[in-house]
Amino acid sequence: MTKLRLAIVGAGPAGIYAADILLRTERAFDVSIDLFERLPAPYGLVRYGVAPDHPRIKGVVGALRGVLDRGDIRVFGNVEYGTDITLDDLKRHYHAVIFSTGAIRDADLDLPGITAEGSYGAADFVSWYDGHPDVPRTWTLDAQHVGMIGNGNVALDAARILAKHADDLLTTEIPANVYDVLKTSPVTDVHVFGRRGPAQVKFTPLELREIGELNDVDVVVYDEDFDYDEASREAIATNKQVKVIDRVLQKWRELPSANNAGGSASRRLHLHFWAKPLEVRTDDAGRVTSLVYERTTSDGAGGVIGTGEIREQPLGQLYRAVGYFGSPLPGIPFDERHGVIPNHEGQVLAEDSNDILPGVYATGWIKRGPVGLIGHTKSDASETVSHLVNDQGSWWQPEEPTEEAVTALLESRGVKWTDLDGWHRLDAHEVALGEAEQRERIKVVPRDEMIRISRAE
Numbered sequence: 001m002t003k004l005r006l007a008i009v010g011a012g013p014a015g016i017y018a019a020d021i022l023l024r025t026e027r028a029f030d031v032s033i034d035l036f037e038r039l040p041a042p043y044g045l046v047r048y049g050v051a052p053d054h055p056r057i058k059g060v061v062g063a064l065r066g067v068l069d070r071g072d073i074r075v076f077g078n079v080e081y082g083t084d085i086t087l088d089d090l091k092r093h094y095h096a097v098i099f100s101t102g103a104i105r106d107a108d109l110d111l112p113g114i115t116a117e118g119s120y121g122a123a124d125f126v127s128w129y130d131g132h133p134d135v136p137r138t139w140t141l142d143a144q145h146v147g148m149i150g151n152g153n154v155a156l157d158a159a160r161i162l163a164k165h166a167d168d169l170l171t172t173e174i175p176a177n178v179y180d181v182l183k184t185s186p187v188t189d190v191h192v193f194g195r196r197g198p199a200q201v202k203f204t205p206l207e208l209r210e211i212g213e214l215n216d217v218d219v220v221v222y223d224e225d226f227d228y229d230e231a232s233r234e235a236i237a238t239n240k241q242v243k244v245i246d247r248v249l250q251k252w253r254e255l256p257s258a259n260n261a262g263g264s265a266s267r268r269l270h271l272h273f274w275a276k277p278l279e280v281r282t283d284d285a286g287r288v289t290s291l292v293y294e295r296t297t298s299d300g301a302g303g304v305i306g307t308g309e310i311r312e313q314p315l316g317q318l319y320r321a322v323g324y325f326g327s328p329l330p331g332i333p334f335d336e337r338h339g340v341i342p343n344h345e346g347q348v349l350a351e352d353s354n355d356i357l358p359g360v361y362a363t364g365w366i367k368r369g370p371v372g373l374i375g376h377t378k379s380d381a382s383e384t385v386s387h388l389v390n391d392q393g394s395w396w397q398p399e400e401p402t403e404e405a406v407t408a409l410l411e412s413r414g415v416k417w418t419d420l421d422g423w424h425r426l427d428a429h430e431v432a433l434g435e436a437e438q439r440e441r442i443k444v445v446p447r448d449e450m451i452r453i454s455r456a457e
């Protein structure tokens with residue numbers, strides 16, 4: 001065989017890096033890649049997860065775009081695996097498939113009252129403020145005190161967007177409807193709750209520092225949280241990242257706002273450590289009124305135990321940022337516990353037997369779980385691609401491996417796919433919308449409109 005016809009499903013960083021790495025890998029065969037993406041725009045969570053006020057990270061788009069613009073990967077936007085194209089179709093037209101479908105939804109949190117009105121998953125909020133076309137356009141921000149459960153970067157992102165004054169986001173690419181809602185927010189206090197201590201957080205120092213730099217927002221930390229035990233002291237002494245985080249937090253202990261004693265800003269972002277959520281309380285109408293939590297303490301081995309001291313924080317809204325979770329794909333094994341496709345270094349495994357499924361691969365968050373930065377998807381992709389290349393003997397034997405057969409199939413199904421030129425059109429349109437208001441870009445949100453602009457209809 002002289003040519004590998006490969007389908008990649010999911011045009012986030014993992015899928016795009018996998019295509020790039022394969023095309024640049026030394027190999028004894030030619031490659032032709034079709035990249036399928038359910039949205040009319042590529043880049044996955046870089047476009048629909050990374051916060052709008054992180055333009056530096058959004059800059060990764062430049063590198064991803066460079067890969068696509070080389071022109072050796074066919075892009076099929078607005079094509080959903082499982083609906084518009086199936087596993088049988090892929091087997092008929094390709095030698096193999098790599099799934100790089102990432103994760104978009106919130107992991108569940110088993111907490112009484114968590115489904116109350118006014119209690120939200122951070123992933124939904126992120127999708128909303130990043131203008132994801134498949135989530136409701138409206139969001140209600142009607143609370144003065146808002147809670148955020150979680151001590152990772154997504155919790156900080158979402159807390160920062162909630163605390164920040166809308167006008168300070170105006171230079172970013174936030175959609176107009178998002179600005180309008182943020183502008184009306186009555187929020188005064190955002191409370192971030194973590195089960196463990198300051199030396200065990202999952203934030204990265206850069207993200208943490210950022211909340212100290214917000215205009216007219218005071219950070220509030222509490223002295224009672226810094227009574228370090230041996231395990232915490234050891235973590236600070238031996239881990240550079242923890243050391244920096246501790247240094248940042250210690251500085252904040254000296255602010256007038258520490259212990260909620262003063263400060264001059266009109267909004268506050270509180271960090272509550274050693275706080276294990278127990279229950280979301282509601283009013284008679286079922287709306288969130290408070291979070292009940294137990295103070296915890298170190299168990300000496302990196303975990304926590306309850307102290308029996310119960311506290312209650314009145315809240316009008318509550319968000320949970322306890323991780324993302326992958327979604328199952330039709331015909332493909334799924335690990336329900338971890339929210340990933342079961343795999344060995346990217347080779348997909350049968351659900352019951354752990355045998356390798358020929359021709360089926362995974363990379364990125366759907367392979368490894370929803371942790372890690374964009375850069376990690378590169379090494380991930382290398383591992384998966386090296387197996388794909390070495391597995392040549394076990395690829396599928398497609399009946400119709402031509403490029404035309406795929407476009408004919410989508411056409412016969414009436415799928416309105418968008419291609420790379422279409423993405424360029426949409427991209428240019430968004431940049432032009434932004435230019436008119438001295439902003440880098442303004443995102444087009446409704447799916448229909450994205451498709452119409454892409455297809456020049």
Ligand SMILES: Cc1cc2nc3c(=O)[nH]c(=O)nc-3n(C[C@H](O)[C@H](O)[C@H](O)COP(=O)(O)OP(=O)(O)OC[C@H]3O[C@@H](n4cnc5c(N)ncnc54)[C@H](O)[C@@H]3O)c2cc1C
Pocket residue numbers: 009010011012013014015036037038039042043044045046049050051054057079080081082100101102103104126154157324329363364365366371372373374375377
């Ligand atoms: C809120 C948030 C903020 C983040 N901020 C940062 C940051 O500041 N810096 C950083 O380095 N990393 C950040 N990350 C992490 C980064 O976004 C991920 O590491 C990376 O996006 C994972 O890449 P992926 O390609 O595996 O998945 P994704 O980016 O999720 O891409 C998957 C793609 O697959 C598509 N897809 C899904 N199902 C189908 C289907 N059935 N058919 C066709 N296509 C499908 C999706 O639409 C999506 O485009 C952040 C993540 C989140 C959630």
